[in-house]
Amino acid sequence: MEERQPELCRVEDALSILVGKWKPIILLHLLQEDTHRFNELKRKLPGITQKMLTKQLRELEDEDIVVRTVYPQVPPKVEYAISEYGRSLEPILEAMHEWGQNHTLRKNQKNKDES
Amino acid sequence: MEERQPELCRVEDALSILVGKWKPIILLHLLQEDTHRFNELKRKLPGITQKMLTKQLRELEDEDIVVRTVYPQVPPKVEYAISEYGRSLEPILEAMHEWGQNHTLRKNQKNKDES
């Protein structure tokens, strides 16, 4: 981790791709089931607006995490899939999920102890 | 990662502790050198305001990541250290740093190719 220079840290670069109310869960869905159409994904994310979903997907596409395929049809058909490169985020998401699970347990335990 | 239910994902719980413009670098400094006084840390974070630093440290303290020790002296002396529990974040930060480093290389390469 550049032990001697936290200034050179690149944690933020990874973080910036993962943060947001919707990105982790979008990525988890895409990791689980490779291709999704726009509305299919939207249905799996209750509460998200079209604008938000479009924005998140464009940002992921810009970073080569997600691949967007447009089929020239009417009505439109657009498929989103995780890229090979995007899959390299899986261990990080996995580690965060495990840490988060443990953290939640810890907090619940703490609250129980206090009551 | 609860392969079948991204809805149950706890990635956000870990993420919420790590995100922000300052938290990762604060944690890296504390991981590297265990105890810091308030102003010592502030000097290592060019551009941060006192308010921000206080806020970030309080949040980390609330999650038991950081331990705050007040010495009843004048002028005040307060020390911040990472907790044992806080150290459990190290592998995640490490993984993100490595991913981020690679990602930065990838982007630079891409820009070079385009020019």
Place this chain on the structure above:
DNA sequence: CTTTACAGTATCTTTTAGTATACTATGGTT
């Protein structure tokens, strides 16, 4: 007697992230 260091708090403003709602084009269905 003024200044400095320490570790903050109190207000206010700006920036960014996210939400709400309406609108587009096209073709097929009722």
Place this chain on the structure above:
DNA sequence: AACCATAGTATACTAAAAGATACTGTAAAG
């Protein structure tokens, strides 16, 4: 002729994060 689904865009708004700036109390140093 009206309506539905598709995958969006446009505009306006609210909430949350971050920044700027000024202030506090105490003791020691100059």
